[in-house]
Amino acid sequence: MHAISLAPTFSSDMIPVYSMNTPFTHRLLSLLIPALLWLSVQPSQAQNVTLNDVHSRLNPTSVAEVLKPTSTDEVIAAIHRAKATGKSISIAGSRHAMGGQQFAADALHLDMTSMDQFLSLDPKLGLARAQAGITWPKLLKALEAAQPPDNSAPWTITQKQTGADELTLGGAVSTNIHGRGLTWQPFVQDIESLTLVNASGETQTLSRTQNRELFSLVIGGYGLFGVITEVELRLRLRQNLERIVEIGPITNLQQRIAQRIQDGYLLGDFQFCPDETSLNFLNEGVFACYRPTTQSAPSKSNLNPAAWNRLLINAHSNRTQGWLDYTTYYQTTHGQTYGSDQAQFNHYDPDYHTMLQKNLPDLAPGSLMISEVYVPAQQLEDFMTASAADFRQHQTQVIYGTIRFIKRDDVTFLPWASQDFACIVFNLRVTHTESGIAKAKGEFQRLIDRALDRNGSFFLTYHRWATKAQMIRAYPQFPEFLQLKKQHDPEERFQSEWYRHWRNEFNAAN
Structure with missing residues (x-):
C-alpha cells in the first residue's frame, strides 16, 4: 500500500495552505483528500x-x-x-x-x-x-x-x-x-x-x-x-473461575441453571449427546458451569489440536466412541480454574475439512452448517425430545451441539433474543451435493418450525434457508x-x- 503525504511544501513566496481558512478551502480539501486516499x-x-x-x-x-x-x-x-x-x-x-x-x-x-x-x-x-x-x-x-x-x-x-x-x-x-x-x-x-x-x-x-x-x-x-x-x-x-462438571440428563435443566445463578456462577452450558444410536441422544449432556474462586493461578489445560482432531474424526465416524471420549475428557477438567476471559477461548481448525478428508477418505465431501434456535426454557425438554425423533427419522447427522441461556435484548431493532431464551446450537453435517444441500435445508427448516411452534425464534447468521413465512413469524x-x-x-x-x-x-x- 502506498503512503501519500498530505503535508504542504512551501517556498518563501507561497501562501501556506493552513492560512487559507475559508469555506471554499474546506470544501476543496473535503473533496481532494478522499480522492487522494482513493488512489492509496x-x-x-x-x-x-x-x-x-x-x-x-x-x-x-x-x-x-x-x-x-x-x-x-x-x-x-x-x-x-x-x-x-x-x-x-x-x-x-x-x-x-x-x-x-x-x-x-x-x-x-x-x-x-x-x-x-x-x-x-x-x-x-x-x-x-x-x-x-x-x-x-x-x-x-x-x-x-x-x-x-x-x-x-x-x-x-x-x-x-x-x-x-x-x-x-x-x-x-x-x-x-x-x-x-x-x-x-x-x-x-x-x-x-x-x-x-x-x-x-x-x-x-x-x-x-x-x-x-x-x-x-x-x-x-x-x-x-x-x-x-x-x-x-x-x-x-x-475474575478467576472454577469449572464444575456434571454428566447427566437434560431433565430440570432450567431449575439447575436457576440454582447455579443463585449460587453466583458466571458462565455455563450443556453440551448434549450427538449419538443417534444412544438412548441418551440429545438428552444426556456435559453440564459445565463456572463459579468465582479465590485461587489465584489459573490451571487451565485444554486439549491440544491433535486431540481435538481425534474427537472430530470420531464425531464423523463413530459418535458412540466420540461421545465417550468427550465426556471422559471433560470430567478430568472438573475443578480446573480459568480466567473469566480465557475460559471462553477454544481451539478451532479453519481447515478441518481437509483434515477430515485425509483421515476419512470415504467421507462424502461436505462441511458443517450451524443453526441456532431459541425456545423459552420451560419448552426446552419437549423441543429436544421432538428434535431427536425428527433427526432419527430423517437420518440427520448431528456432529456437535450445546445449550446456552440468554436474557432479552431490549436495544437492537432486529433482536434474536426477543425474550429470555434457551439457545440451542446444532452443528449438522451437510454433503455438498444438490440432494445433500436440499436435505440439510429441510432439516434446518424443520428445526426452525419446532422452535417457532414453541414461541421461539432463530438466529439469522448461519444460513438463509428459512422461509419467508418463518422470517415473518420470528421477525x-x-x-x-x-x-x-x-x-x-x-x-x-x-x-x-x-x-x-x-x-x-x-x-x-x-
Whole structure:
C-alpha cells in the first residue's frame, strides 16, 4: 500500500495552505483528500476474486475487487470509489457467517482484517476502543499490555463467541453474538459506542444517546447500514473461575441453571449427546458451569489440536466412541480454574475439512452448517425430545451441539433474543451435493418450525434457508428493517447475497 503525504511544501513566496481558512478551502480539501486516499487504497488481490465462508464453504461468491483498508479515511475513500464506479460494497472480517452476509456478487469487497489496531483503554471507566478488524486474541493481548501497572484486577472482555477465536470485533457487532453467560444479554450490552462510515462517506458516532436509531440497526444489522470502523467496548474486571462438571440428563435443566445463578456462577452450558444410536441422544449432556474462586493461578489445560482432531474424526465416524471420549475428557477438567476471559477461548481448525478428508477418505465431501434456535426454557425438554425423533427419522447427522441461556435484548431493532431464551446450537453435517444441500435445508427448516411452534425464534447468521413465512413469524418487523435500510442507504451501496435474497423474498427491490 502506498503512503501519500498530505503535508504542504512551501517556498518563501507561497501562501501556506493552513492560512487559507475559508469555506471554499474546506470544501476543496473535503473533496481532494478522499480522492487522494482513493488512489492509496490498493487491491489486496487480483480482480474478480471468488470468496467463501470459512466454516460451511457453501457461499462461493465472485466479487469485482478486494480492498484492505487500514483506516477510517481509507474506508471513506473506498466508498467514494464505489460511488464513482457504480459498485455495491460488501464487508467481511474473518468470514465465519454462513448465510452470505459478507459477500455480494460483483461488489467492491472490503476485507476489514487490516483494521486491527487497539486504540485506547480508559481504566477509570472500564472502556476500551479498537478498530473493528481486531480479533479476540489480539484484543485480549492488547488489553493486558495496556493495564495500569498497579491494577491487580485487570479490565477484560465480558463475552465472546466460544466456538472460535480468530473472529473480528466488527463481525461480533454486526451479528450481535453471545457467549456462555448465564445472566447476560447479547453482545449489544457490551457496546458503548461505534464509529460508522455511512453510504455518503460520512463518519458518525453511534450510541444509546447519539444516533440511537442507527445504533439499534447497525448492531445485528449485518453490515447493511455502513462500515463499522471502531468499537468502544464496556469491559469487566477479570475474575478467576472454577469449572464444575456434571454428566447427566437434560431433565430440570432450567431449575439447575436457576440454582447455579443463585449460587453466583458466571458462565455455563450443556453440551448434549450427538449419538443417534444412544438412548441418551440429545438428552444426556456435559453440564459445565463456572463459579468465582479465590485461587489465584489459573490451571487451565485444554486439549491440544491433535486431540481435538481425534474427537472430530470420531464425531464423523463413530459418535458412540466420540461421545465417550468427550465426556471422559471433560470430567478430568472438573475443578480446573480459568480466567473469566480465557475460559471462553477454544481451539478451532479453519481447515478441518481437509483434515477430515485425509483421515476419512470415504467421507462424502461436505462441511458443517450451524443453526441456532431459541425456545423459552420451560419448552426446552419437549423441543429436544421432538428434535431427536425428527433427526432419527430423517437420518440427520448431528456432529456437535450445546445449550446456552440468554436474557432479552431490549436495544437492537432486529433482536434474536426477543425474550429470555434457551439457545440451542446444532452443528449438522451437510454433503455438498444438490440432494445433500436440499436435505440439510429441510432439516434446518424443520428445526426452525419446532422452535417457532414453541414461541421461539432463530438466529439469522448461519444460513438463509428459512422461509419467508418463518422470517415473518420470528421477525415481524423485518419488512420495516428493509424500509429503514433504503431510508439510510437509498442507493443500496451496502449489499450482500443475504440482503439480496431477503429483499427479493419481500419484493423490496427498486
